[in-house]
Amino acid sequence: MKPVISVQNLSKTYASGFRALKNVSLDIREGEIIALLGPNGAGKTTLISIICGIVNPSEGQITVNGHDIIRNYRAARSEIGLVPQELTTDSFETVWNTLSFSRGLFGKAPNPAHIEKVLRSLSLWEKKDNRIMTLSGGMKRRVMIGKALSHEPKILFLDEPTAGVDVELRKDMWQVVRELRASGVTIILTTHYIEEAEEMADRIGVINKGEIILVEEKHDLMQKLGEKRLTLHLSEPLAAIPGSLASYKLEMKNDGMSLVYTYDAQQESSDITSLLDDIEAASIQFKDLETRQNSLEEIFVNLVKK
Ligand SMILES: Nc1ncnc2c1ncn2[C@@H]1O[C@H](COP(=O)(O)OP(=O)(O)O)[C@@H](O)[C@H]1O
Ligand SMILES: [Mg+2]
Structure with a gap:
């Protein structure tokens, strides 16, 4: 056109x-x-x-x-x-x-x-x-x-x-x-x-x-530019991220009460499945989970910073 x-x-x-x-x-x-x-x-x-x-x-x-x-x-x-x-x-x-x-x-x-x-x-x-x-x-x-x-x-x-x-x-x-x-x-x-x-x-x-x-x-x-975040709200606080989960991009938040996993919005979801399996294997219990995608604001701030 x-x-x-x-x-x-x-x-x-x-x-x-x-x-x-x-x-x-x-x-x-x-x-x-x-x-x-x-x-x-x-x-x-x-x-x-x-x-x-x-x-x-x-x-x-x-x-x-x-x-x-x-x-x-x-x-x-x-x-x-x-x-x-x-x-x-x-x-x-x-x-x-x-x-x-x-x-x-x-x-x-x-x-x-x-x-x-x-x-x-x-x-x-x-x-x-x-x-x-x-x-x-x-x-x-x-x-x-x-x-x-x-x-x-x-x-x-x-x-x-x-x-x-x-x-x-x-x-x-x-x-x-x-x-x-x-x-x-x-x-x-x-x-x-x-x-x-x-x-x-x-x-x-x-x-x-x-x-x-x-x-x-x-x-x-x-x-394309949006990162997604999966937050797990834990039943009990975590002192440290176990070694078995070291390969994931994980952060502890909220005095160890939350685990935040950041991943690409286009990434295959199989990674989440294996993460959840590994979390279970590490005996970490969570009572809730949520995902959210970056807003344009976050995308924009990242772009202008680069
Ligand atoms: N008449 C002008 N003479 C010199 N510099 C100007 C003039 N008009 C705008 N500028 C400069 O050009 C840049 C872009 O301005 P502008 O187009 O108004 O930006 P924006 O609308 O995105 O805020 C600014 O640094 C501004 O100071
Ligand atoms: Mg203007």
């Missing part, structure tokens, strides 16, 4: 001499939600700003729906809606006018039916005549999304959409994003909240110090 956005060998050196992006290549698929995950300063906003034509690339090539972002700037830009990281929300303008003007800026003919549809989908219809400055934080965020959708783009960029937003509002935002995806919009969001990438994305790109470290299906990423 042809990518809806193609980024090839993109580098960015700011005027200060700082190299914010180093040879980044990335294809974005039509209809997906991709999360660009990385710590502050990784280059996420720079990448988005270049694709949206706000910052000039130093090297490399980008096309949006086949349009080169430099040679065909207007055509490329009109495919895109951008909700920037820094929101400008102290406006005296009404919600309705904000969306309508923004549409006009893209040279699109007025389409009140579309504006109404967008406002309704964001639960903003009742607020259409309110001035933006009078709205709550969450409503303002929605207005910014509505503004970005006013010219009917097929691609939506959300730069840190839930930074500084409370938990409830975050869930709301996720719901809005899911509905947009269901309507066929391709969504690229940046975040330094792992939880957000884990919850929302179809694919995850990890970006660190200006480089894309990896891009994977969320599910594959968690499978």
Whole structure:
């Protein structure tokens, strides 16, 4: 399938001499939600700003729906809606006018039916005549999304959409994003909240110090890099791990009341069977056992450390 956005060998050196992006290549698929995950300063906003034509690339090539972002700037830009990281929300303008003007800026003919549809989908219809400055934080965020959708783009960029937003509002935002995806919009969001990438994305790109470290299906990423842990809650505390169990990756926890076995999520389960046999042979009794897989957070911390 042809990518809806193609980024090839993109580098960015700011005027200060700082190299914010180093040879980044990335294809974005039509209809997906991709999360660009990385710590502050990784280059996420720079990448988005270049694709949206706000910052000039130093090297490399980008096309949006086949349009080169430099040679065909207007055509490329009109495919895109951008909700920037820094929101400008102290406006005296009404919600309705904000969306309508923004549409006009893209040279699109007025389409009140579309504006109404967008406002309704964001639960903003009742607020259409309110001035933006009078709205709550969450409503303002929605207005910014509505503004970005006013010219009917097929691609939506959300730069840190839930930074500084409370938990409830975050869930709301996720719901809005899911509905947009269901309507066929391709969504690229940046975040330094792992939880957000884990919850929302179809694919995850990890970006660190200006480089894309990896891009994977969320599910594959968690499978591939996820370690699993089997914890045995013992009936009696253990003084030391018996020699007969030395070949297993075991740790004592909880003052000897728990034994934790770490293994690869893709490993054959036969190892667990033999471990349990050997534990029984060592006369260790346990009253309960549990397994858990690493969260994306643990995977991410490991990646960035490497
Ligand atoms: N206009 C600029 N001039 C010089 N350096 C910049 C400029 N904008 C951003 N940077 C630097 O580039 C790096 C990446 O920034 P940014 O893309 O905003 O990261 P992120 O969005 O991942 O937090 C940071 O170290 C930042 O200080
Ligand atoms: Mg940023």
